[in-house]
Each structure stands twice: as structure tokens, then as C-alpha cells.
Amino acid sequence: MAMAAPLVLHLLLALLLGLGGQSRAEPERDSLREELVLTPLPSGDVSATFQFRTRWDSELQREGVSHYRLFPKVLGQLISKYSVQELHLSLTQGFWRTRFWGQPFLQAPAGAELWVWFQNSVADVDKSWKELSNILSGIFCASLNFIDSTNTVTPTASFKPLGLANGTNHHFLRYAVLPREVVCTENLTPWKKLLPCSSKAGLSVLLKAERLFHTSYHSQAVHIRPVCRDAHCVSVSWELRQTLTVVFDAYTTGQGKKDWSLFRMFSRTITEACPLASQSYVYVDISRNGQENESLEVSPPPTSTYQAVILGDRKTYAVYDLLNLATFSGSRSLNLQLKWRQLQDIGYIHYQPAQDRLRPHLLEMLIQLPANSVTKVSIQFERALLKWTEYTPDPNHGFYVSPSVLSALVPNLVGAKPANWEESPLFSTMFPTSDSSSYFVRLYTEPLLVNLPTPDFSMPYNVICLTCTVVAVCYGSFYNLLTRTFHLEEPKRSRLVRWLANIIRRIRGVPPV
Amino acid sequence: MLSKCVVDCPELCLAYLTSFPSPSVWQDQAEQLFKSGHTNNWAVLVCTSRFWFNYRHVANTLSVYRSVKRLGIPDSHIVLMLADDMACNPRNPKPATVFSHKNMELNVYGDDVEVDYRSYEVTVENFLRVLTGRVPPSAPRSKRLLSDDRSNVLIYMTGHGGNGFLKFQDSEEITNVELADAFEQMWQKRRYHEMLFIIDTCQGASMYERFYSPNVMALASSQVGEDSLSHQPDLAIGVHLMDRYTFYVLEFLEEIHPASQANMNDLFQVCPKSLCVSTPGHRTDLFQRNPQNVLITDFFGSVRKVELTTETVSLKPDLSSMGYSHLKCHEDEELAEPLSYAAQLPVAQIIHQKPKPKEWHPPGGFILGLWALILMVFFKTYGIKHMKYVF
Numbered sequence: 001m002a003m004a005a006p007l008v009l010h011l012l013l014a015l016l017l018g019l020g021g022q023s024r025a026e027p028e029r030d031s032l033r034e035e036l037v038l039t040p041l042p043s044g045d046v047s048a049t050f051q052f053r054t055r056w057d058s059e060l061q062r063e064g065v066s067h068y069r070l071f072p073k074v075l076g077q078l079i080s081k082y083s084v085q086e087l088h089l090s091l092t093q094g095f096w097r098t099r100f101w102g103q104p105f106l107q108a109p110a111g112a113e114l115w116v117w118f119q120n121s122v123a124d125v126d127k128s129w130k131e132l133s134n135i136l137s138g139i140f141c142a143s144l145n146f147i148d149s150t151n152t153v154t155p156t157a158s159f160k161p162l163g164l165a166n167g168t169n170h171h172f173l174r175y176a177v178l179p180r181e182v183v184c185t186e187n188l189t190p191w192k193k194l195l196p197c198s199s200k201a202g203l204s205v206l207l208k209a210e211r212l213f214h215t216s217y218h219s220q221a222v223h224i225r226p227v228c229r230d231a232h233c234v235s236v237s238w239e240l241r242q243t244l245t246v247v248f249d250a251y252t253t254g255q256g257k258k259d260w261s262l263f264r265m266f267s268r269t270i271t272e273a274c275p276l277a278s279q280s281y282v283y284v285d286i287s288r289n290g291q292e293n294e295s296l297e298v299s300p301p302p303t304s305t306y307q308a309v310i311l312g313d314r315k316t317y318a319v320y321d322l323l324n325l326a327t328f329s330g331s332r333s334l335n336l337q338l339k340w341r342q343l344q345d346i347g348y349i350h351y352q353p354a355q356d357r358l359r360p361h362l363l364e365m366l367i368q369l370p371a372n373s374v375t376k377v378s379i380q381f382e383r384a385l386l387k388w389t390e391y392t393p394d395p396n397h398g399f400y401v402s403p404s405v406l407s408a409l410v411p412n413l414v415g416a417k418p419a420n421w422e423e424s425p426l427f428s429t430m431f432p433t434s435d436s437s438s439y440f441v442r443l444y445t446e447p448l449l450v451n452l453p454t455p456d457f458s459m460p461y462n463v464i465c466l467t468c469t470v471v472a473v474c475y476g477s478f479y480n481l482l483t484r485t486f487h488l489e490e491p492k493r494s495r496l497v498r499w500l501a502n503i504i505r506r507i508r509g510v511p512p513v
Numbered sequence: 514m515l516s517k518c519v520v521d522c523p524e525l526c527l528a529y530l531t532s533f534p535s536p537s538v539w540q541d542q543a544e545q546l547f548k549s550g551h552t553n554n555w556a557v558l559v560c561t562s563r564f565w566f567n568y569r570h571v572a573n574t575l576s577v578y579r580s581v582k583r584l585g586i587p588d589s590h591i592v593l594m595l596a597d598d599m600a601c602n603p604r605n606p607k608p609a610t611v612f613s614h615k616n617m618e619l620n621v622y623g624d625d626v627e628v629d630y631r632s633y634e635v636t637v638e639n640f641l642r643v644l645t646g647r648v649p650p651s652a653p654r655s656k657r658l659l660s661d662d663r664s665n666v667l668i669y670m671t672g673h674g675g676n677g678f679l680k681f682q683d684s685e686e687i688t689n690v691e692l693a694d695a696f697e698q699m700w701q702k703r704r705y706h707e708m709l710f711i712i713d714t715c716q717g718a719s720m721y722e723r724f725y726s727p728n729v730m731a732l733a734s735s736q737v738g739e740d741s742l743s744h745q746p747d748l749a750i751g752v753h754l755m756d757r758y759t760f761y762v763l764e765f766l767e768e769i770h771p772a773s774q775a776n777m778n779d780l781f782q783v784c785p786k787s788l789c790v791s792t793p794g795h796r797t798d799l800f801q802r803n804p805q806n807v808l809i810t811d812f813f814g815s816v817r818k819v820e821l822t823t824e825t826v827s828l829k830p831d832l833s834s835m836g837y838s839h840l841k842c843h844e845d846e847e848l849a850e851p852l853s854y855a856a857q858l859p860v861a862q863i864i865h866q867k868p869k870p871k872e873w874h875p876p877g878g879f880i881l882g883l884w885a886l887i888l889m890v891f892f893k894t895y896g897i898k899h900m901k902y903v904f
Contacts, residue, residue: 093601131651138653141628145652157863165855184601185609186628209624213601213609233851 029057030070032196032277034203037317039285040296040338043100044250044258045216048265050203052195052242057229059236070196070276071240074139075224079238082128083119085172086161087224090114091142093183094217094247103311106243108219111179112142117161118172129174141186147176163225164236183218185209191220194242202274202322203282206266207244217247261337269333273322280322284336287315297339303327360402383452391454401448409438551665551706554815555658556581556591559640561672561681563597568611568752569743571599573671573713573759575621576613580766581667585815592643592658594630596672596682606749613755613763615747629656637687644668645698662703667711667812671759674714676737677722693723700726707800709812713759715740718794730800730807732780734758735791742790757789771814777804 037049056071068076078084090108098104114133118125129152137144156170188209192199199207212218223241248265250258262269273280283306286296302318303326309315320327320334328334348366352359369375417436421429431440493501502512558581560574578593600609600622611622630639642648643658660666672679678686699705710731712720717733724731734741734756743753744760755763761784769775781795781804797804808814856862 134649134651135653138629138655141631141655143632143634146633156866158858160855160857160859162857163854164852166852168855180632182598182601182632184598185622185624186626186631189625189627209609210607210620214607228852233853236852 031055032070032274033279034274034277035279035281035283036203036206037105037283037285038260038336038338039102040258040260040288040340041101041247042288045101045247046250046260046265046338047101047104047217047245047247049105050207050242050244052204054196054240055227056238056240057235058238071238072194075194075222075240078132078135079224082132083122084116084132084224085119085165085226086117086163088113088115088162088221089136089140089144090219090221091140091181091183091187092217092219093213094215094219096217096219096247101247104245105311106221106245108221109177109179111177112144112181113175113177114144114147115159115173115175117165118174120166120169120172122172125172125174133176140190142181143178146178151178152176161225162223163227163239164233183220184213188212188220191222191242191244194222194240196276197274201272202277202280203270204274205268206262206270208266208268211253211266212244212246214253215246216249217245219246220244258340259338262335269335270322271333272328277323282320282322282334282336283317284320284338285315286318287313295341297341299337299339300327300329300334383450385453385455388455388457391457395452395454398449398451401450403447404445406443406445408441408443410441411438412436550663551811552663552816553660554586554590554665554667554812555660556586556667556669557594557643557658558591559594559635559668559670559672561596561635561670561679563682565597565599565602565604566752567597567672568599568750569755570671571595571597572611572613572621572755574669575611575626576755576759576763577669577711577766578626579621579623580763580769581813584766584769584810584813585771585817586813587815588627589655590815591627592630592656593626593628594635594640594643595628596632596635598632604751612747612750613760615745615754617747617749627655633682635682637681637685637691640681640687641691641695644695644704646702646704658704660704663706664704665812666699666705666708668708669711669713670720671713671756674712674716674720676716676719679712679714679720689720689723692720693725696724696726696729700728707802707811711762713741713756717741718796721796724796724799727799728801730777730804731796733794734784734789736794739791758784758791758793761788766809766813769809769813771810771817773808773810775809777807777809780809 031054033051033053033055035051037051039047039049041047054070054072056076058065065076065080079087090113092108092110092113095110096104096107114136116129116132118128122128126149130148133144133147136142153175154170154173155175159173159175160168188207192204192207195204197204199205221241221243223239223243225239226236227239229235229237248260253265270282284298284302286298286305288294288296298318303321303324304319306317306319307314308317320336322328322334348364350362350364352362354361363379365377367375367377415436431442433439498513505512556578558574558578560570562570574593574595578591581591582588599605600611607617609622610617610620613619613621630643643656646658648657658666670679672681674680677690678688679692680686696708696710699708705728707728708730710721710724710729712732713734714720716735716737716739718736721731721733722737735758742757744755744757746753762780765780765783777797781793784793786792800807
């Protein structure tokens with residue numbers, strides 16, 4: 001018995017140590033996936049969407065977590081302190097032009113948008129909301145501290161939780177937008193520091209502020225939500241998604257050409273995947289290959305392709321796996337290039353600009369019109385002021401612009417034999433045709449009557465009259481006053497008249513003249 | 514005598530005991546006693562002007578920010594306040610950049626900048642709250658000046674000013690009296706050990722006239738009655754890029770490295786009248802040490818705690834090879850019910866939502882008072898005998 005006790009004790013100790021050892025040797029419970037999607041847009045621009053997703057298999061509320069690996073500590077502490085169930089913050093500059101660019105993956109309003117679902121255990125939601133927005137303003141260097149009751153709402157029907165939810169009582173939802181918020185490098189810097197690889201490796205080396213803000217649209221966002229850990233969905237993981245969408249303008253960045261490369265967009269190339277990432281992909285949208293007489297060529301050749309129905313459209317993506325060393329074959333850096341090749345010669349354009357008072361504009365274009373479509377050709381012009389002698393006597397009628405001419409070869413729907421000129425009626429032999437598959441037609445548009453700014457032609461006469469009057473009255477008066485001298489002069493009369501006047505004066509008693 | 518000496522100044526006594534050293538060694542050791550005793554550095558950099566044509570004030574502040582970061586003060590110890598955004602301004606032909614030299618030689622905005630107070634947050638009230646430490650409890654750490662009595666604080670302000678005031682965002686001013694009082698509050702609360710105040714505005718010397726707290730040294734770009742002038746315009750950007758005084762200060766600071774021994778007298782010589790057109794001024798009467806002994810890095814650089822060690826530190830090996838299947842089984846038993854995602858647009862549920870019954874609140878004071886008044890008037894007019902019909 002005496003021997004058994006220490007044995008049991010040793011066994012117990014070993015068991016405890018064993019268990020302790022196991023709990024120390026935990027595998028990492030967070031993982032990182034990064035991806036970049038390049039989408040050539042119909043207008044010639046290209047959009048780049050970065051997404052960095054950190055998934056953390058832990059339940060922040062239940063355990064007292066103190067060890068953070070990939071998941072940023074500042075956000076983890078925020079979630080546990082304010083009992084946040086979901087957090088969505090976006091900072092955007094610009095507006096996504098759906099008409100020119102198509103549908104975005106995730107659109108955000110201009111300025112700052114913050115919406116948060118709190119857990120059911122929060123007693124004072126408004127107080128937590130105020131403190132949370134202040135803390136976030138310090139983290140992201142944005143003026144989110146201006147969020148208060150005057151710009152916060154509690155939506156009742158929309159903004160349902162995007163993650164796992166245990167009932168949706170909208171009392172725990174708060175939403176605010178600050179449209180005046182400016183997005184600049186000081187917001188990008190802390191956003192980049194939340195990434196596990198910061199801006200040192202992987203896709204985040206492309207995130208340079210000088211290029212990212214020279215864009216038509218820049219949107220960066222942070223989304224935190226609970227997700228299913230696996231298909232059974234019995235336990236919860238925290239997902240942090242950081243997304244950044246930029247649209248590079250064809251003219252400011254691309255110098256008008258539609259060819260793109262990573263170097264032209266970001267002024268650097270990818271050298272490696274983030275070592276902490278479990279997946280790292282670059283997707284290029286090649287769905288528009290083969291449409292509209294253009295084909296998209298992607299070099300270097302992709303590792304694989306991926307097809308899916310995204311936002312209602314079937315799309316094809318060229319996939320580059322950055323963790324696969326074959327992607328970087330040869331060079332140590334990956335510079336993706338997108339080149340557009342014309343499948344057919346689109347036509348011919350001849351333009352001769354006008355020279356004032358010498359010759360007019362001449363624009364000739366040979367266009368191939370696609371079927372079942374409407375093609376509009378428009379020219380912008382400005383009105384100028386002519387010299388006053390160049391106006392017609394009736395300038396208010398307007399000036400005429402000559403009509404445009406459209407010459408077309410229209411395909412024949414009905415087969416016909418080429419006509420013999422001498423035997424056919426005159427009305428069918430206006431235009432010579434080489435074959436019977438199409439007929440030639442020449443059409444004209446209406447002339448354009450343009451109202452040019454017309455000066456008031458009576459004004460020169462009015463000006464002369466007024467000026468002369470003013471000169472005569474003012475200057476003339478002054479001249480007279482200054483140069484006229486007055487002398488007294490006696491009128492000279494004849495002797496007879498003077499003698500008669502003296503007699504009359506003597507009669508009156510007045511001294512004589 | 515010797516025992517008293519040992520108690521008071523042991524270093525000097527040691528020197529005395531060991532040998533008869535030369536007077537210069539004594540002087541060095543005496544200076545050791547008067548060396549700045551600060552343990553950390555803080556910087557508060559403020560640009561107070563809004564609008565695109567005041568680009569140069571933002572460039573001024575950012576160039577001081579850049580120098581201060583380069584010499585070692587971390588972002589957590591810098592409070593940067595910019596009243597307007599020039600880098601991402603739609604009028605900036607090169608977005609995300611702010612240049613200080615023409616021909617776009619030096620981008621002082623950089624890639625790693627953290628602005629703590631920006632745009633409408635730069636107000637006189639917020640500035641004084643930062644200085645005195647009376648920020649609201651929800652203010653994040655990056656917006657606070659957490660200095661203590663061993664901190665050396667650098668305060669740099671730039672913008673449009675006049676005789677005795679500095680204009681904030683074209684809508685309010687801070688006077689030199691307010692500023693002096695704020696510094697005195699800082700002194701009373703022991704929020705600084707030594708302070709360097711630099712101001713680059715017109716008539717800047719008027720702002721430091723009223724200081725009365727000890728250990729404050731002040732520099733200004735122009736005297737009362739003089740204007741501080743801007744340096745050079747850039748034709749591509751279209752505005753003046755920097756002010757003269759800060760431009761030459763930046764050139765001077767670019768030569769400084771963290772181990773530099775340059776002192777304050779060199780900083781006073783920066784930008785003489787021939788270059789600056791205005792006369793820079795300084796004020797050192799409140800400062801206890803001789804400016805010659807004050808290093809530039811005492812204010813622009815940072816005290817670093819460096820510990821040298823020769824022992825090796827071994828890192829634990831990677832333990833991710835263990836499978837965690839037993840842990841999973843353990844957790845599976847706890848939750849058996851699968852969770853689900855919420856429907857994003859449940860139309861039926863939305864349409865048939867019952868509006869939440871509003872909580873009943875007892876009538877407030879106004880309503881109660883109104884009813885009391887009405888009842889009083891009624892009973893006064895018609896007599897108290899009607900009361901019995903009410904009750």
C-alpha cells in the first residue's frame with residue numbers, strides 16, 4: 001500500500017503534466033487568405049480589388065484571450081470589450097459609376113460608413129456605440145468621433161447581419177455615415193498595419209499610397225463577423241476581411257492605352273506570396289474575351305482558369321497561384337500584363353482640322369456597325385465671335401452647318417442578278433454595283449442651324465453720338481470758359497441814327513449818346 | 514568636510530579623491546549634473562490653416578513631422594494636427610503627396626503618416642485640451658498628450674497670425690495670453706520637463722511675449738510688425754510650397770542625425786535676415802540651462818533605452834504538427850445545434866413587422882406644471898367648493 005500511493009501520485013503527476021503539455025502544444029487557430037482580382041472594365045479602365053481574410057477559430061467572449069497571432073490585437077480587444085457581434089467600416093473616395101464600369105463586388109458610399117451589430121448582452125447600446133466610434137477614429141486616423149446621435153440611425157428592415165446571427169433584434173444595430181470624410185494616406189497606413197504581412201510581403205507590397213490615390217475610385221473597408229467554422233456549422237470563428245478596391249483611369253494612369261500591367265498600375269510587381277498566408281491568388285477577369293472584335297491576352301500564362309456565376313453573369317477568371325513556385329518561373333517577380341488585340345481592323349479615320357477663314361473641318365470615318373445596335377456619332381463644338389464685317393445683314397437668322405453624308409453598303413436580303421444598264425429602267429441604275437450581295441446607298445442628315453452670338457450693330461453709331469455729345473458739352477464748355485475773354489464794345493451806329501436818337505433823348509431829358 | 518562633500522556631490526568628490534584632474538574635467542562633470550534629465554520626448558505639431566492656397570502651412574508642419582520621426586520620436590508620441598487635407602485634395606496634381614521643394618524633390622507626406630487631428634477637429638478647444646490633458650474620456654490614445662514631468666515637449670505651430678493671436682481655420686483665434694496660461698497649466702500639472710515652442714507665422718514673436726512658466730524656450734520666424742514670407746512657388750502645383758523660415762529649419766534639420774551634438778545656438782542662427790527677409794527671434798530667459806548646452810536632439814530626437822546583451826535567446830520550435838482532433842471532439846459535445854446565417858432581405862418578415870410599442874414615460878415637468886396651473890386657475894375662479902366633485 002505504501003508503494004501504491006507514491007505510484008498513484010506519480011501517475012497523477014504524469015497525467016497532469018501530459019495534459020498540460022498538450023494544451024501548450026496547440027496548433028495555430030488562425031489562417032490568412034489573400035487575393036487580388038483584376039477586372040478590365042468596359043470603359044477601358046481597370047479595377048483592382050484586394051481582399052485579405054483572417055479567420056480565427058476562437059470564441060472571444062468565452063475565453064480570456066491574450067495571445068494574438070494573425071488576428072490584430074487592437075481589433076480583438078475592441079470586439080471583446082464592446083461586445084461587438086459585427087463591425088463594418090468603409091472609407092471611400094469617389095463614386096462607382098455602374099453605367100460605365102458594370103457592377104461592383106461590394107460598393108460603399110462616399111466618405112465614411114460604419115455599421116455595427118452589438119451582442120444581446122449589451123445594456124447601453126448608445127454608450128457603447130459612442131465609445132466604439134471614438135476608438136475607431138483613433139485607430140484609423142479618421143474623424144469618426146463626429147458620429148453622434150445626430151447622424152446615427154437604427155435601420156429596421158435592412159442591414160441584417162452578414163454573419164452568423166442568433167435572432168435579429170434591430171435594437172442592437174447602429175448605422176452612421178459621414179459623407180465629408182476625406183480618405184488619404186493616413187487612413188491607409190493603419191489599415192495596412194492590421195495586415196499580418198503588413199506591407200512587406202505578398203500582395204500588400206502593391207499597396208503604395210502614391211498610386212492608390214491617383215485613381216477614380218478608392219474604397220477601403222474592414223469587415224468583422226462571426227462565420228461557420230466548417231460545413232457542420234456548430235462552432236463559430238471570427239472572420240476579419242479587409243478589402244480595398246481601386247479603379248485606375250485609362251487616361252491619367254494608362255496614358256490613353258488600354259494595355260495594363262501590374263507595374264503600370266502599382267509601380268511595382270509581386271515578388272512572393274505572404275509567408276503567413278495559407279492561400280494567395282491573383283484572379284484576372286477574362287470574360288470579355290472574344291466580344292466586340294477584341295481579345296484579351298494575359299501574360300505570363302495562368303496556372304489555371306476558374307468559371308463561376310458572379311452577380312448573375314457567367315464569368316471566367318485566369319488564376320495565378322502565388323504559393324506555387326511555378327508562377328514565378330524564371331524571373332523572381334510577377335508582372336501581369338493585359339493586352340488587348342484587335343481581331344479585325346475596325347476601320348479608317350481621316351480628320352482634317354479647320355483653319356480659320358481658310359478651310360473647314362473634314363471628318364471621314366469608316367465604321368463597321370454591329371448588328372442590332374444603335375451607334376451614335378457626335379461632335380462637340382464651341383461657338384466663336386466673328387469679326388464684325390463677317391456678319392451677314394441678317395445675323396439673327398443663324399449660320400448653317402452643312403449636312404453630314406452617310407455612304408453605306410447595305411447587305412442584300414434578297415438575291416438579285418446584277419442589272420444590265422442599257423436594258424434596265426433608269427431608276428435602278430443610279431449607283432454601279434460590283435456584286436448583288438449588297439447595294440450602295442448615300443444618305444444625308446439635316447443641315448444644322450446654329451445661332452451665333454450676335455453683337456448689336458447699332459452700338460458703334462450710338463457710341464459715336466454719345467462720345468461726341470459728351471466731348472462737345474463738357475470739353476467744349478471748359479475750353480470756352482478757360483480761353484474766352486470778354487471785352488466791352490460799343491456798337492457803331494450811322495450819323496443819322498445817332499442824330500435821331502439824340503433828339504429823342506433831349507425830349508426825354510436823358511443825356512445824349 | 515569630505516563626508517559632507519561625498520553626500521552632496523559624489524562624482525566630484527570621487528574626482529577629487531583619485532587625482533588632481535584638470536579644471537576642464539571638473540567642468541565636464543559639473544555639466545553632467547546639469548544635463549537634461551528628460552526620459553521621453555513628445556511633439557505637438559499644429560497646422561491651423563484651411564484651403565488650398567495655404568498648402569505651405571501643411572508642408573511646413575509635415576516637414577517638421579518628418580524630421581522628428583526621422584530623429585527617433587515614434588508616432589505614438591507625436592500629436593499631429595492638420596486643419597485641411599492637401600495630399601488628397603482634388604486640386605493636387607499629384608495625389609497623396611505634399612512637396613516641400615520645387616520640382617517635386619522631397620515628398621514630406623510619405624507613405625507612413627498618421628494624422629491625429631484632422632480637418633474640422635483642429636480647433637482652439639481641442640488644441641488646449643490636448644495641451645492640458647483635459648480630453649474627453651472616450652478620446653483614443655493617439656489623440657492624447659501623455660507627457661509627464663520628465664518629458665521634453667516640442668510644440669510647433671504655423672498658420673496665419675497677427676500681433677498677439679494665431680488664426681485657426683479662418684473662424685477663430687487663440688491669443689498669446691491663452692497660450693501662456695495653457696503652458697502654465699501644463700507646468701502646474703507637471704506635464705513637461707522642458708518645452709521648446711516654435712512658431713512660423715506673421716508677427717510670430719508676439720505669441721511668446723506673455724509666457725511666464727519656467728523651462729520654456731521659444732523661437733519665432735518674425736518680430737512684431739514683420740511678416741513671415743513664403744519661399745518659392747511650384748508652377749506645376751500652382752501654390753507656394755513652404756515658408757522661408759521653416760524651409761531653412763528643414764535644411765538645417767536634414768543635417769542632424771540622432772547622435773548629433775548640434776546645440777540650440779545653431780538653431781538660433783538659422784535663417785538670417787538676408788535669407789528670411791523677416792528677423793527670426795527667440796526667447797530663452799525662462800529656460801534654466803544655457804542654450805549652448807541644449808542639444809537639438811533633446812527636443813527633436815528621442816531618448817532611446819538601449820540594452821546591450823551578449824547572451825543568445827533561443828526561440829521555441831514550431832509546434833503546429835500536432836493534430837487537434839481531440840480538441841474538436843471536446844467542443845462538439847457542447848453545441849449540438851447548427852447555426853445559420855440571417856436572411857438578408859426577408860420581405861414577409863419586414864412587411865409584417867409590428868412597430869415596437871413605445872415605452873411609456875411619465876409626463877415631464879412642463880406638462881405637470883401646465884396642468885397644475887390650469888387647475889389652480891379653475892379653482893381660483895370658480896371656488897374651492899367644486900373640488901368635492903372632482904374627488
